[in-house]
Amino acid sequence: MNEPPKDHVIARIRTALVLYLFGALGLFLLAVPWTSVWDDVTAALLPQAIGDWVGSGWARGAVSGLGALDLVAAVREARSLWRGLRSGSDGS
Secondary structure (H helix, E strand, O other), X not given: OOOOOHHHHHHHHHHHHHHHHHHHHHHHXXXXXXXXXXXXXXXXXXXXXXXXXXXXXXXXXHHHHHHHHHHHHHHHHHHHHHHHHHHOOOOO
């Protein structure tokens, strides 16, 4: 049985880790600004003026938009990983 070269294995592991990172961060940033956790943290850790701005719908939407962009990046990494797995170790 042909084993994939070490570089291909490392590249696949890297792609899988990036996929996980982008996916987890994207889901977090997409959901958390609309929960009570966001309100509690911004009220407790930030000065009043900044806390009010971060709690606004515009700022929450911007953070959720970053989460959506992270999810798009995760989908692109998933496609890259899938193509690599389907092509096999010989690169054909």
